[in-house]
Amino acid sequence: MPLVALDCRFETLPGPLPMQRATVTREQWRAAPAAVAEVGGRLVSLWGSDRRGLDGGFAVSAAYALAEGLAWLSLPIADAAQPSYPDIARAFPAAGRMQRACRDLLGLVAEDAVDQRPWLRHGAWPEDYFPLRREHGGLESFAATPESYPFVRVEGDGVHEIAVGPVHAGIIEPGHFRFAVVGERVLRLEQHLGYTHKGIEKLFESTAPLDGHRLAGRVSGDSTVAYAWAYCMALESIAACRISPRASWLRALLLERERVANHLGDLGALGNDAALGFGLAQFSRLKEDWLRLNRELFGHRFMMDRVVPGGVDVDLDAAGGEGIRRQCDAIEAEVRTLKEIYEGHGGLQDRFLTTGRVSPQLAGQLGLCGMAGRASGEASDLRMDFPWVPYDELQATMASHRNGDVAARVTVRFEEIFESLRLIREIVARLPQGTPLVALNPLPANGIGAGWIEGWRGDVLVTMELEAGAIRRCHCHDPSWQNWPLLEHAVMDNIVPDFPLINKSFNLSYSGQDL
Amino acid sequence: MWHILKQIVKNGLRTEPAPQGNDDWRVERAEPERIRAELLAILGRALTIRLVDAGSCNGCELELNALTNPYYNIEGLGIKFVASPRHADMLMVTGPVSRHMVVALQRTWQAMPAPKLVVAVGDCGCTGGLFGESYASCGKVANVIPVDVAIPGCPPPPLDLLRGILTAIRSRK
Known part of the structure; x- marks a missing residue:
């Protein structure tokens, strides 16, 4: 206990x-x-x-x-x-x-909290309106009263501010970054997020429990499998429903495919941010191959809405399994070649090494989690810490490093790709027979449940309370909550042009924390 | 360097033929040269696009990024994402428009030179999607700025995005 x-x-x-x-x-x-x-x-x-x-x-x-x-x-x-x-x-x-x-x-x-500033409310609704209170339906609309956010000011000789966002210069989510710099050197970064707050948690209250996996799957699109699984786990926990072994194994297959897709995309972008456009071209080609097979086998490039209450609404036949196995072999060979190229590229390593460092001590103090945490010595991964079906039989190996810089996060991503490819092959080879989808037990009128899944970025938690057969409260937690503040620390003393590189090495979700 | 060159030569060109921008979503293959010529005839130059994520779940961003991969090679068609709205012919908007993004979206739109093309991306941009209208969300993009073309899908795959972009361009013929 x-x-x-x-x-x-x-x-x-x-x-x-x-x-x-x-x-x-x-x-x-x-x-x-x-x-x-x-x-x-x-x-x-x-x-x-x-x-x-x-x-x-x-x-x-x-x-x-x-x-x-x-x-x-x-x-x-x-x-x-x-x-x-x-x-x-x-x-x-x-x-x-x-x-x-x-x-x-x-x-x-x-x-007595030190910081009492608003976080998710920017003035789109009044200070005395609390959307998650029962007396509010959530459909109210208010005239916006823009409030200026009291950023912490840094003063001194030659200090100036760079304000970035909410609209960023690329295909990225919105958020505001306020840099205090001297010359090129970043003294301090302060984030102001909440721009994509779209009332997801209120929306759950009017969502039927059996439909909620679709909404959960859109908390952060790049982690749709992780969220849908966590949501379904919470619902199945309340219904005391045991999904079939085949369903668990297929869910893990989708989750590992999601992990590989994101790591492939980010490794390419990291090369690009360090001026190696070659890396982006190669990795984005591999990611596209990967997504196309998702679409072919599971009907959706990101596998949205494939994890459903009671199991998965996809299945895998022998030919599909063979296709996956062949693809894993092909991608692994390519990624090994690219890893050698990345590691042997002096210009790239010069940008990666010692850049954006989060020491293990700081990571422990501030609670860095997930993939970024594992690059800073925080040895935690739900798949190994609490191996549930099928991870109890797969014996996944944790990637872990202590340097905590961009290079360490790149290394962890490479290692996690190789490990996920191994897991995917194992899953396909040992997939239990049976039905991938069982009917959910009738939901009790009232109940409390939780789902906890290691997504590609870190652990995703969904907690749920049912009342009279409806969702009374559903809370979705993204690991980005923990890791955004660490990004503020990681950029200190680095130069401004390295910020995109450092940011991408974490690749945190805006939507996932804004809700 | 040798490894990089070897990898490039080994993989060769992977770019696939681009689709037409027909309104009826017919899949037809068009020659990149023709698309470039058409862009040139209509705009007199390459097409530049500014993207604003007005509250998406980031799914649409994944597909917009995919447009730049070697298979779709959107820059090879003469279409480029740019950093400033002042450089942009077209504004693409993803997500339901969160109330917190209204001002930023309006200012981006205002900063663009006329004539401005606006393409709403994804089910959320088209209708508000699952999120609809609420204390936090204004729903579809057309509730906030005028929209020329809306591309459905959750998220729309890259070919649909490309079709939508070409459809919007033709609407200015």
Whole structure:
């Protein structure tokens, strides 16, 4: 049982990964961060919910990753007039932006939090309108009252600011970056995100539980399989439904194909950002081959809406399996050639090495996670930490490095491609017989569930509460929440022209954190 | 250098014939030369496009990026994505327009020289998609700026994007 020190009663959430939930007191909530840090755990997510009319006022939840699994702590907040809860950002700085978002969406205040600025609300709705509260339908519209965001000013001789965004100079998502620089050197970067906030969490309240995987699959398009799987896992957890082994193996096949597609695309873009256009041409060709086979076998280039409640709505025959195996062999040979070229290219290595470094110490302190975390010594990957079906039989190997620079993130991506190609071949060779889709058990009227999946960027968490057969609250967490603040640190002391390179080496999701 | 040259020669040219921009979405192969000539006849120069993601899930961006890969080779057709709206003939917009992006989208549109072509990309850009209109979303792109062509799909595959771009150009004939 995790967090013995807290002495709270955990209930186990059914599901393929170990996940437990407990309702805690204010004292336990306050003590939890230290207890978690003590055993080397990390914060996964923080979110609020409106439980008025259910069992009191509001509630704030925190999900921690421990060696034993996921611990979801929920703190009821009785005072519905002025709801507040103890700040945890001092212990887990990653909580800071999540707490600010929680205030913007629900009006829950983190007591004594250092940063009380709004995060997701830019003035498109009034300060006293909290979209996730039950009394609001979410369809209200307001005259925008643009607010100027109080960026932290850096002053001194020769310091000037460069403001970038929200519209960026390329085919990229929108966000604002404020650089404080001296000459070419970046002293400080401050991000202002939230531009793509489109009310996803409110929308879940009016979405039928059996349709929600489509919305979850569009939280961040590049991670659609990971989100759809996490959503379905949460729903299946509530329904106490066990999907068929074949469904689990096929889901893993899609998830690994998503990982490879993203790594191929980013490795090409990283070459391009370091002035090796050759890399982009080669890798984008491989990615296109990869996506075309997705379309041929699964009917969609990014495999959107293929993971559904109860399993997957695609199947794989022998010919399809052979096609995948052949493609894996071909892509592996090409990627090995390109890896040699990247590693032997002096100009490229000069740009990659020591650029955008996040030390293991900083990564640990601030909670860097996922692929970027693994490049900075944070050895965590759900597929190895809590191997669920089929990873329990595949014995995936974790890529891990300690340098934490662009070069390390490039190396991790290369290694993860090779490992995913191996996993894909294994899955195809050992795919269990059976049906890929089972009918979901009837959903109980009320229930709580969670789904936790290692997407290509990091761990994606979906938590769900059903009430009277409808979604009362569905929270989607993207690993970009943890990693965006680390990007601010990674660019310090680098030169401005290296920012696109450093940014791409993380390739964080705007949409995934803006929701 | 030797390895790079070897890899380039080994793979050769992979660019495929581009589709026509017919309104009825018929798939016909057109010669790149003809597309270039048509662009030249209509615009008198290469086509430049500015993209604004007004709130997409980033799926459409993946496909727009794919347009620049060697198979579609959009730059070989004389079509180029540019960094400034002041250099752009066409504005492509993805996503439902989030309320936070309204001002940025309007300013980008205003900064473009006339005549401006606007192409809404994807189901969200066409109709608001799953996200619709809410406290946070203005829905389809046409709710915020005038749209010439809307390309459906979630996300639209690269060939559909290319067809949509060519359809928009022909609408200015």
